[in-house]
Structures are given as C-alpha cells and as structure tokens.
C-alpha cells in the first residue's frame with residue numbers, strides 16, 4: 001500500500017512528495033512489529049534504490065510469510081535524487097544534519113519533522129547510505145559508541161562485513177539515525193558501495209541481511225540466513241590516508257583487499273608535466289575498506305581508509321587477525 | 327599594514343588559492359575580522375575590503391592604540407566565488423561547518439584549520455556572515471548562546487538589534503561558535519545582502535566595526551553613537567509562513583513597522599496571475615527578515631517579525 005507521508009507545495013504546479021510502501025499481512029491485529037527501511041537521504045547515493053525494489057519484490061512474492069509491517073521509504077530526498085543533488089535543492093544544510101526537523105522551518109525541516117512523526121514507534125530501522133561519489137565502501141554498519149551496546153546485536157545479524165563503532169561528534173546528533181535511536185527506535189546505518197552507481201553484489205548481500213533481521217524480529221517467517229560474521233572495530237584501528245598533493249589519483253591496489261605496511265596504494269600524477277606528484281603508502285598491515293573512486297584530488301582529499309590488523313583473501317573472506325572479537 | 331599569506335591551497339588546474347591576513351598595529355592580538363567564507367558572500371567581501379581601506383588610513387594617522395593588533399581576513403573561499411558556487415568547488419562542503427578544522431583531514435577541514443590556527447588567539451572575533459535561508463535582514467549582530475556570550479559587548483557595535491541564538495548541533499562547527507569556545511568574544515554581523523552589494527548597509531557594517539573597536543579602546547575614531555540595540559532571542563521572533571505556493575510579491579521590507587492585519591505579502595497563482603493568498607501580519611511589530619526570492623513554497627517562512635511589546 002503506497003502512502004504519501006509528506007506533501008509540500010512547490011511554486012509552480014507541483015508538490016514535493018515523499019512516499020512509503022507499507023507491506024503488511026492481509027489481516028492485522030495491531031500487535032505486529034514494524035520495521036523501517038529508509039534510504040535516499042543523500043540524492044547522489046543510489047545503492048538503496050535497488051535494495052528497496054528487490055526487498056519489496058521478494059516480500060510480495062511470498063506475501064503469506066509476512067507476520068509484521070515493513071515500511072519502505074525509498075527516497076526521503078526525492079528532489080535531490082531527481083536532480084543528482086546530494087542535498088535538498090534550494091537548501092543549504094545536509095538533510096542528515098537537520099533531524100528531528102522543525103514544523104516551523106524550511107521545507108526540508110518540515111519534511112524531516114513529518115518523517116519522524118511517521119517513523120516513531122517502530123521496532124527497528126535501517127538507514128541505507130552509499131558513501132558519496134568520491135569513495136567506495138565495503139558493506140558496513142556505522143554506530144556511535146553510546147548506541148553500540150544496543151545496536152551491536154542487531155548489526156551482527158544484517159550480513160555486513162564490518163561494523164565501525166566511532167566516537168560521537170556533536171554534529172551527528174542531528175542525523176536521522178541518531179534521532180530515531182534517541183526515540184527508542186533501534187536504527188542501523190549501513191554504508192556501502194559508491195555514489196551514483198549500483199553494486200548488485202552488495203545490495204543482494206544486504207537484502208539477505210534485512211530478511212535475516214526480519215526473521216529474528218518475527219516479521220518474516222523463514223529459516224535464519226547464514227550471515228557473515230562482521231569485524232568490529234573502533235576509531236583506533238582505522239587509518240586515514242589523505243592526499244598531500246593535488247592531481248589525478250591512480251590506484252595500484254584494489255578495494256577490499258589486504259595491504260602490507262609500506263605497500264603502495266597509488267600515485268597522484270600530473271597530466272600537464274607527466275610527473276608523479278605523490279606516492280601513497282600504507283602505514284599498517286590491514287584491509288582497504290574505503291578507496292578513492294573519483295580520480296581528481298586536491299590537498300586533503302581522502303584516498304583510503306585502512307582497517308589495521310585484518311587480512312582478506314581473494315573471495316573477500318576476512319581474517320580477524322589481531323582485532324579482538326566482542 | 328602588513329599583508330601576509332596565512333594559508334595556501336595548491337590545485338592542479340588552477341593557480342594557488344591564498345588566504346590573506348591584513349595586520350594593522352602591533353602587540354596584543356586584539357580583534358580579528360573575517361569576511362567571505364562562502365563563495366556567494368560578495369557583500370561580506372566588499373565590507374572587508376572597505377574596512378581594510380579605512381584601517382589603512384587610520385594606521386597612517388596613528389589612530390591604532392599602542393599594543394593592539396587587528397587582523398582582517400577578507401576572503402577564505404574565492405576558489406568557489408570565482409566560479410559562482412556557494413560551497414567548496416570540488417565536494418560542495420561548507421568551510422563554515424568545519425571549524426575548528428583538522429590539518430590532516432579533508433580539504434575544507436584543512437582550510438578551516440589553517441584559518442583557525444591564525445585567528446583563534448584574538449580577544450574579539452567578528453565575522454560578516456550569511457544565513458542558511460536566503461533573504462534580507464535588518465542589520466544586526468548575532469551571538470551564539472554558549473554560556474560565554476556577552477550581549478552587552480554586542481551592543482557596542484551600535485547596530486539596531488542584537489540576536490542571541492541557541493546553538494543547534496550543526497552550529498558547533500561554525501567559526502563563531504569555536505571562537506567563543508576558545509575564549510574569544512565572537513560576533514557575527516549580518517547586513518541586508520549577501521550575493522549582491524548594498525552600499526548603504528556595507529557602510530553601516532564598516533562603521534559598526536570601527537565603532538566597536540573604538541569603544542574597546544583598540545582604535546581612535548570619530549563615530550556617531552549608532553543605535554542602542556534591542557536584544558532579541560531568536561526563538562522570540564515571530565515566524566510568518568506562506569500557506570500556499572506560487573509567485574511571491576513582497577509588500578513589506580525589513581526594518582518596516584507593521585500593524586496587526588497589515589499586508590506582508592501576496593502569493594500569485596503562477597499560471598493564471600490571480601492573488602491566491604494574502605499574508606497578513608499576525609502582530610504589531612517590525613519586520614526583521616523577509617524572503618527575497620520571487621517564488622515561494624507551501625509553508626515556507628517568508629518573514630520574521632519582532633513583536634512590539636505594549637505597555
């Protein structure tokens with residue numbers, strides 16, 4: 001059942017509408033659990049589009065197995081997706097920095113407020129992000145230290161390879177996930193793939209994970225899926241590699257592969273002089289979980305993030321190595 | 327006057343972007359003034375350029391008090407200004423959401439860190455700022471409520487209003503907020519324009535800063551007293567919204583007095599031209615902010631009014 005959650009009039013003969021698809025059993029008694037699948041906050045992140053499509057398709061194919069409610073919000077920033085804008089067109093702030101919104105505020109702040117009203121009271125949620133156009137990410141869940149106790153058991157079930165428990169930054173208090181978590185809706189933030197592209201393999205992996213979570217929550221009837229056992233780390237094990245020169249980044253390693261200490265990640269080259277401006281090396285033995293996808297870089301551009309103490313084989317199976325298991 | 331490069335960013339495809347600091351006087355770091363951090367803040371750039379011109383004359387006349395140093399940074403992001411973009415040209419991030427910055431981090435974090443490193447030791451920090459919702463303001467000084475703010479100092483600018491804003495999480499990454507956290511008294515000065523130049527309000531902004539510096543004993547300058555400011559908390563401003571979308575016709579300008587029931591704006595049917603909504607003032611007061619853009623969305627805030635208190 002498709003419902004319009006937000007409708008705000010635009011100047012010339014159009015409404016900005018945010019819709020959701022509510023999937024529920026034919027007969028409901030009011031005690032069903034409700035799970036939210038949310039994506040499209042950033043209009044340049046598209047991996048979640050395929051996840052929503054395929055999830056709904058599979059649920060509809062076996063509708064009789066549905067025991068609870070799944071609300072799918074495929075595009076909470078529809079104008080952004082439509083215009084290849086990461087943010088909300090005509091609005092300065094990132095949509096994921098204005099939650100819980102404000103009914104008295106700008107169109108985006110009103111929309112955020114109305115979305116939260118619609119989402120509150122749910123029993124769980126996943127907010128699917130796809131990095132940005134610059135960086136490619138392995139399927140991962142990110143959470144703050146303060147929410148980790150509650151969220152880690154859920155995150156382990158969603159079939160990602162990696163869980164990053166990061167220190168809290170004040171600005172992140174205005175994200176959709178933080179707002180939902182603070183309201184008692186356990187919400188996982190998934191980051192995977194790269195902006196403006198679909199990575200089928202990652203999407204299928206996450207869909208299996210969402211079904212696994214739905215089964216655990218009693219929303220979907222089925223056999224538990226054999227999910228991946230994620231590596232869990234804190235900020236301390238993550239090394240950032242940033243460009244110190246401006247130019248064209250040419251990687252010499254692949255994403256999601258092991259790298260040794262001192263091994264070369266790639267070069268920043270100058271297409272005018274034919275010179276190499278900078279060679280970039282790993283400072284640790286580890287696994288490249290973030291890798292620059294967009295070639296043009298300036299001083300400071302993020303090139304890679306490396307998870308120290310982890311190795312990975314050719315099939316993407318990771319060895320936890322020195323990282324402690326929790 | 328000493329002009330120095332306080333930060334350089336190299337780019338492969340363009341000339342280096344240099345951020346300049348202009349220093350006047352010698353000794354204690356007293357006041358730092360920062361202009362355009364965003365690429366559309368042309369009015370803010372213009373005000374700084376005029377301020378630098380005035381300070382140069384004052385310095386030549388020996389009008390800067392001894393043991394006081396003033397620094398003006400007129401522009402931080404002209405890479406974006408030169409190509410008509412508001413935010414950082416490559417990744418569209420906002421330098422004014424990156425403070426205090428991180429010198430090993432992403433490009434805009436490095437720019438913020440490079441700037442903050444040079445501007446954070448001053449007793450007073452003044453920024454010519456722009457708001458995240460476009461429109462026209464009555465000129466005012468804005469302070470963030472950090473627990474360290476001092477509205478009586480903001481009064482010394484002699485602008486008609488001082489606005490105290492309770493910071494939201496996203497405000498904690500602005501220059502103003504971080505100045506205060508680092509012990510400076512920080513003020514954001516808003517004039518009535520951003521992406522175009524308004525001579526009169528630019529002059530008013532320059533005078534207000536010179537007046538403040540005079541009253542703090544940093545310079546000697548003959549200025550008229552300015553206004554005695556009304557201190558307003560941002561949440562006390564009355565928000566007036568459009569109930570329908572369409573073409574917007576403004577009927578009252580910032581600074582104008584309004585009575586309850588006065589026509590503030592009309593919304594015109596975008597295809598057929600009739601007036602489909604008349605937006606009336608819900609109170610007596612003064613228009614503090616008004617939308618300028620010619621199109622309006624449903625429920626958009628089109629103006630903010632300072633309520634007049636009776637009695």
Ligand SMILES: [Zn+2]
Nearest residue numbers: 042045129130
């Ligand atoms: Zn995102």
